Amino acid sequence: MKKIINSNYFYAFIALCCALWLFFFVSTPGVGSTRDSNQSNTSTVTKKATLTVPLQLQADVDKYYITGYPQNVKVTIEGPSALVTATKNTQNFNLYLNLKDLSIGQHRVQIKESGLNSELTYTIKPKYVTVNIQRRETKKFAVDIDYNKESLATGYEAGKTEVSPDTVTVTGAASEIEKINKVIVKPILPKGIKSTFDQEVLVQALDKNGKTVNVTLNPQTVHVKIPITIQSKQVSINLKQKGDSNDTNFTFESDVKSIRIFGTQSQMDAINDSVDIPIDVSDVTGNTKKSIDLADALGNKVAFTDPTNIDVTINTGSSTSTSTSGNTNDSTTNGSTNNTNSSNNNSTSNNNDSE
Template sequence: MKKKKTNYLNSKLLYKIVALFFAILLFAYVNSSHLSSTRQQNNDAGFMSNKAVTMTVPLKINIDSDKYFVSGYPEEVKVKITGPTAMVVATENVRNFEVYADLNGLSLGDHTVKLKTTGLNDELTVSVVPAHVNVKISKKKHVVLPIQVRFDANQIAKNYAAGTAYASQQTAEITGSKQDIKRIDSVVADIQLPSKTQKTYTRSVLLKAIDKNGHLLDVNIYPATVKVTVPVYEALASKKVNIDLIASGAGVAGKKYSFSSETKTVEVKGTKKALADLTTLKVPISIMGIVNNQVKTIQINPSINGITQVNPKVIEVKIVVTDSSDKEDKPATKKDKDKVAENN
């Protein structure tokens, strides 16, 4: 009886152990299924969630660029793209789309054009800022013009002088509307020198096309930049030279002008190269509106490269005004020649 009771107890314990084992397996299975389902939901949510990005992209102009020149539009615009996260991220990374203004078929003149996009998925929401641009369509013209280098000579240190500044190339190709091309006065490369410059200075400079009033013109310039060099030399050499008083400007009709000054020579300082061939310094005297004899105080401002100082800087000039004779002012007419022939 005792042995049967022991077997019974052992059998009951075994059943409990087996039941516990299956209960653990069932618990593990349920938790694993729940975790897998949660991960799948999270992945689906990540793919289906929306994202918005704003990008700056170039604006393309669709027109026959061989015939027409377009001005007034921005080179870049902002694009806001909203949609599924994965799609937006891919679009931002690849950027295989365009924002453009279609000008084909429009007449010459000013227009307001709506911007369009191409290459974007239909599931994406797109907004362009600005949505419209103002453009001006003109007949295209192309010219080649010389480059003028400009700098402030006052930035050169004392006892130093600048040589002839030069650019890496002498001309630039200008493309623009016929109206703007006609208005071009010069193509300039303005180089900013450091204060008290004592040595040759070189920098890359942006080219500008300006009108006679110095206003910038909306044209395309190639190349856009050039390398500019301003040679700077020590200028301690000095030399005495004669002055040559010359008329400047248009005088009064029928008047003749002569000049004289007690100052006959001046001392100039500069580079040895600038002084080598200098024997006379021309001093211009303005005669505009002068009808009577007078004495003027003239400031000498040498325009010769390499000349840094002139002493004296100011001289007194006497201007004598006389009437021109008819014979000097008027060429002989055919009638006059005939009279001379008759007298002979």
């Protein structure tokens, strides 16, 4: 036995057995091959994704103005998971319309792609689009402004409007440019506005019917400033009697001698250095004090005043009818006295004659 173990054939046999064991161990799937198996399975799993991609034009856009196509289209890609993920993250492909050989007019054109990996399948929606190719034209227009002046608070006026820039560049199909009647901004002022309007406003190109024309404006917005102010001045007040007085003489007193009036320039121009304040005495029977609402007293002559109210003391004087009655009584008394004196004189005369 010892002789066999020490022989070269024994060791050769052992080596052969080990080699066979290693061969079968490596060839049989097991725990050691899990990672490689997972990697292999990952590379063969398919995945689907839908992307939104900008649509590009292959055309002479300096010469032609092209409309009718969407800015973006959707493309659904499908293929190996890793490849779909990489394509989704990088989007290193293009979707485009080839219009180079097309003439002026409408055309139905297929959307094409370039740059997608050949292992991916794809579907583009929409597959076809209808484009309108027209001769390109560029023109400058002055910007008009239109706003509702009724939005201003009572008595307030709008000054000279500022638009910056006051011209815009309009680009579009020559046929569309010809339709433009005016380029305008329409700022929307808050109801009852009392302060300067100062905002960016969208520019519109309109035809003679007031409909929007399909053109490109540069810039698309302009800065609009509308100064909104109200005029005012200080005036003295004249307290004037109003209503039936019943021949009563009234006098008026107030601690307020002058007020500030507010309104439009035309309202200010119509008033000199003073205003008449009517004091209604139709319900006054004696000395009293009234609070006068200046807005009601002045009506539409001004927008409002400062102060808005004043206190007026109303004093009543002597009545003319009372004075007349007094004179009549005095005359009657005097007459009566004279008659008495005459009677006394007659009585005295008679007595003397008797004697």
